Each structure stands twice: as C-alpha cells, then as structure tokens.
Amino acid sequence: MITVRFDGSFEAWRGHARALLLGLVPPHEVNWASSEESAGLFDDPPHDRPIESSQQVRVPRQLLDELEMAARCRVANRWSLLYRVLWRVSQGDSTARLVGDADGSELHGRIKAVRREAHHLHAFLRFNPIGASDGPEHVAWFEPAHDVLPWAAEHFAERMGDNRWLIATPDDGVCWDGQALYYARPCPPEWRKLASEAKDPGGDLWKTYYENTFNPSRLNRSVMESNLPVRFWKNLPEGLLIPQMMSRARAGAQRDGQSERVASKTGKRIGRPSSETN
Structure with missing residues (x-):
C-alpha cells in the first residue's frame, strides 16, 4: 500500500495521480491523505514526489473538469474515488463516468452537491457595509459545507464592479480589490474577525x-x-x-x-x- 500525502489541492492530487498512472499503480494499492489529516499509526511510508516520465496520460478534458468539481465535495474518501474513476477511464473503461455506474453515480452526486452549495452561497450570503476608506467596503461571513469559495466567489466579482469586498469562512477566504481576486487558506484571523463581527445598519x-x-x-x-x-x-x-x-x-x-x-x-x-x- 502506497500512502500519498499532499497539500489537499486538486493540482497536487492531479500530479500524484498522473505519476501513479504512469507507474501502473491500481487504486486499491493507494492510500490518499492530505496534509490536513493526521498520519495513521500503521501508515506506509508516504509517496511524496510524482514520478518523472516523458510519457503522457491522455484522458478527456471533460473528465478532468468533472474530477476537479467533485474534488470540492468534503467527504471522507474524496480522493480515492477520483483516482478510481481516473484509473478506469485511462484503462479504457469509459463507463466509470456514467451515472448508471456505481463510481460514476457517486461522482455525479458529488458534483451536484457542490453546485448546490455554490447556489446556496450566492443566495444566502449577505454583505455588510463597513465604510472603510481603504481595504474592503463590504464583508460577509459564510459557512459552506463544501470547498466552493474560490470558484463560487467569481460570481460576485462579475456583479459588484469596482466595489471592494471580502468573504471569510472558517477554513478559507477571498478578497476582491476591485481588480483582482485574492484567495487565502487558511483564512487570516483578521479576515474572520472583520467578517463575523460586522453588522448591517439596515x-x-x-x-x-x-x-x-x-x-x-x-x-x-x-x-x-x-x-x-x-x-x-x-x-x-x-x-x-x-x-x-x-x-x-x-x-x-x-x-x-x-x-x-x-x-x-x-x-x-x-x-x-x-x-x-x-
């Protein structure tokens, strides 16, 4: 059993997954563990670096988009399912992406949950004005069930123009300065304090x-x-x-x-x- 410990980002997972595919390592021989999870007493030595190879792993671009979306869903076996689907498709089994398949059904269920949580963020997040001369003019506190913030927050960047704003959550935060979106994980304590204590005068x-x-x-x-x-x-x-x-x-x-x-x-x-x- 290979233990892969990484920073919990999709980009890092993708690099390790590519290396494992090139090494023909099947899903049942891989234990995925993000750096946010504590090491187990009986964990095998971690596989920390992707295998360098000139070979390429070719999978449909749409599959990568689906895997990235599903990776935002907070579940216990978040990464193992993604690698299992990726492995099966790379081996020629495209049914792994279909809703009628057990893995495909779970994959699309997670995608649906993530999209619904993004809708919740758009619908139920409330900005409070703080009247700051510098820094964010509006702040909001939100507690999402899944890791949707950096993706779903683009909705507000498109609609609030040059207004500066900040969204903080227990885990991460985003700040828009009127021109660019900045993401921080973990959320800085001053962001959490500012957003959670702000009151709407109306x-x-x-x-x-x-x-x-x-x-x-x-x-x-x-x-x-x-x-x-x-x-x-x-x-x-x-x-x-x-x-x-x-x-x-x-x-x-x-x-x-x-x-x-x-x-x-x-x-x-x-x-x-x-x-x-x-």
Missing part, C-alpha cells in the same frame, strides 16, 4: 419588512427548509425570526392567513359561504 429595517410580508397561511415547513436549510439561519438577519413566525403560524396565524398585527385588529371575519339549495 438589519432592523429588513427584519421588520420580512416579518410583515411573511404569509403564514402558505407556510410549508419541509419545502421552506429544503430551499433555505436550517444551518444558514444563524447567519441571516431574519434567521432568528423564522422559528418565531413558524410557531405563531401553528398557533393560529396560519388560519387567519395574515400577520398577528393584522389579525388582532377588530373587524368581521368572513367565512366560507354556505351552499344554497333551491
């Missing part, structure tokens, strides 16, 4: 608006939590309001079909008209 106004436009009669908890997972609530201004509004909806507001402030006002309740017979 947060109270937004919460008032959100609370008064909430329609309890249309509440469907399972659908809501599917589209807005609970793990994001704590970092959203309206997050603390959602459990309260859901509780009030179950307690009667859902029947009234309106907010508590409106339902408490005097007036005539209009019920369902009774059917008439001739």
